[in-house]
Amino acid sequence: MAHDYVTTVSRPRDNRARTDPRRCKECAKSLGGKLGAVGDLATPVTYGNCVLESERRIKRDRPALAIVEGSGEAWGGRRAFPECCGGGGGVVRCVATTLTRRQEATRVMPGAGAGELSGCVNGVREVEVQWGDGGRSSYPHVWLRENCQCSQCFNPSAIARLFLMEDLSIDIQPKHVEVAGGDLVVVWDDGHTSRFSGPWLLQRSFTPEAREEQRSRYKLPMVPWGSDLDVPLVGYRAAMEEDAALLEWAVLMERYGVVQVHSAPPQVGVINRFIERVAFIKPTHYGRDYDLITHLSRSTINLAYTGSKLGLHTDLPYCQDAPGTTWLHCIRQHEGQGGDNDLSDGVAAAEELRQRYPHHFNALVTMPIYFQDKGYHLYQFDKIARRATIALASTGEVEQIYLSSQSRDSLMDLDSDQVYRFYAALKVFGDILRERSVRVKMKPGEILVIDNTRVLHGRQPFQTSMSSGTRHVHNSYVDMDEVRSKRRVLQDKLGVSFP
Ligand SMILES: [Fe+2]
Numbered sequence: 001m002a003h004d005y006v007t008t009v010s011r012p013r014d015n016r017a018r019t020d021p022r023r024c025k026e027c028a029k030s031l032g033g034k035l036g037a038v039g040d041l042a043t044p045v046t047y048g049n050c051v052l053e054s055e056r057r058i059k060r061d062r063p064a065l066a067i068v069e070g071s072g073e074a075w076g077g078r079r080a081f082p083e084c085c086g087g088g089g090g091v092v093r094c095v096a097t098t099l100t101r102r103q104e105a106t107r108v109m110p111g112a113g114a115g116e117l118s119g120c121v122n123g124v125r126e127v128e129v130q131w132g133d134g135g136r137s138s139y140p141h142v143w144l145r146e147n148c149q150c151s152q153c154f155n156p157s158a159i160a161r162l163f164l165m166e167d168l169s170i171d172i173q174p175k176h177v178e179v180a181g182g183d184l185v186v187v188w189d190d191g192h193t194s195r196f197s198g199p200w201l202l203q204r205s206f207t208p209e210a211r212e213e214q215r216s217r218y219k220l221p222m223v224p225w226g227s228d229l230d231v232p233l234v235g236y237r238a239a240m241e242e243d244a245a246l247l248e249w250a251v252l253m254e255r256y257g258v259v260q261v262h263s264a265p266p267q268v269g270v271i272n273r274f275i276e277r278v279a280f281i282k283p284t285h286y287g288r289d290y291d292l293i294t295h296l297s298r299s300t301i302n303l304a305y306t307g308s309k310l311g312l313h314t315d316l317p318y319c320q321d322a323p324g325t326t327w328l329h330c331i332r333q334h335e336g337q338g339g340d341n342d343l344s345d346g347v348a349a350a351e352e353l354r355q356r357y358p359h360h361f362n363a364l365v366t367m368p369i370y371f372q373d374k375g376y377h378l379y380q381f382d383k384i385a386r387r388a389t390i391a392l393a394s395t396g397e398v399e400q401i402y403l404s405s406q407s408r409d410s411l412m413d414l415d416s417d418q419v420y421r422f423y424a425a426l427k428v429f430g431d432i433l434r435e436r437s438v439r440v441k442m443k444p445g446e447i448l449v450i451d452n453t454r455v456l457h458g459r460q461p462f463q464t465s466m467s468s469g470t471r472h473v474h475n476s477y478v479d480m481d482e483v484r485s486k487r488r489v490l491q492d493k494l495g496v497s498f499p
């Protein structure tokens with residue numbers, strides 16, 4: 001059994017720190033720690049020495065975000081608890097990360113000792129530096145020259161390079177290298193001199209470990225999920241008022257691709273205020289935001305305005321730059337059966353497709369199809385995008401999903417003998433998506449925020465009638481860039497890192 005865990009539970013029910021002197025029945029270790037409130041996020045507190053007890057607390061307090069430091073373990077959704085922690089199955093939301101006060105030695109502010117240069121050696125194509133702690137790093141000559149930080153070569157206020165590729169010689173060589181005044185000083189063969197501070201160099205080290213850390217600042221790793229997911233929750237008021245809670249929301253968005261914001265006022269415009277706290281709305285040809293109010297007539301510009309079943313889909317795949325996140329705010333829910341939302345992790349489903357049916361996966365990666373939307377809303381529009389269902393990153397990982405039965409065009413730019421191949425693959429992918437899906441029925445005031453090119457959403461059908469009232473969902477979009485940007489801004493502001 002693992003011990004020595006530190007847990008931060010960011011939002012206990014009463015939102016106050018408390019102590020609990022009980023002991024874990026299984027490992028008999030003292031549990032003298034306290035729960036951290038939201039304000040303590042940047043200062044994790046010792047919560048207990050038993051991971052089982054930590055899990056029990058997480059289950060009991062149902063925090064939006066719980067971090068088990070040092071575990072390296074990811075879990076989400078329902079989890080069976082051992083007998084010593086109360087037994088049974090519980091709801092755990094745990095983000096697989098360590099969230100600590102940013103050490104002075106981390107990438108932003110290397111501190112005492114970190115990044116201290118003790119010497120350097122010029123090589124054939126690289127300069128090797130030695131660090132005060134005995135470590136070594138190498139920097140290619142061409143990279144050092146291009147990234148000269150002098151005022152001729154770099155504008156620090158714009159954080160922008162002035163030096164142009166046309167002035168760079170790929171084979172440039174240093175005439176002399178030395179460590180002076182704590183900096184690496186390079187005198188080039190053309191007489192130009194560059195100075196680099198140790199912390200600046202350390203932050204840009206080419207070692208695998210440093211590059212992995214840089215990558216996690218770029219994007220937090222996704223946590224793949226399936227039908228056992230309990231959709232992560234964040235409270236509206238906390239996210240609106242506390243930076244730590246908004247950071248939790250952004251972290252959960254990157255990791256899970258869906259967050260349910262609870263206890264928001266069921267009024268049109270509430271998501272706009274939330275979005276303004278993050279960044280700005282992404283307008284579309286439906287406007288900045290719009291109301292999905294059920295129409296009783298069949299004549300409609302969009303199926304979303306009807307009570308028809310909407311299969312799992314991503315929004316606006318007919319836009320070359322489809323919105324990164326879609327926001328569904330329940331103003332009024334259908335009171336009878338139906339109106340639930342289905343959600344499925346499309347990236348995880350695509351990875352499952354790759355493992356189980358590589359030929360189908362290959363078809364959906366390589367066969368572009370058309371998506372279309374045409375009509376009049378604020379103005380006459382005619383949108384078309386041609387793209388594959390599964391988009392890969394340059395690293396080969398599944399990056400984005402574009403799927404919508406509603407707006408996939410009947411016009412197909414494929415040889416006719418390829419059409420069956422496409423349908424067979426899409427059919428199997430659809431089955432996997434449904435098998436892996438979860439269903440939630442939003443209550444008025446609840447908001448689903450969805451990573452639109454990762455997590456597919458659908459809607460169960462419902463009977464529309466005057467007597468049952470109209471279902472009303474308010475919808476907006478924000479680019480995922482803005483979610484990641486806000487996460488980085490807040491993690492720097494609050495001094496937390498996600499190694
Ligand atoms: Fe949709």
Ligand SMILES: [Zn+2]
Nearest residue numbers: 148150152153
């Ligand atoms: Zn320079």
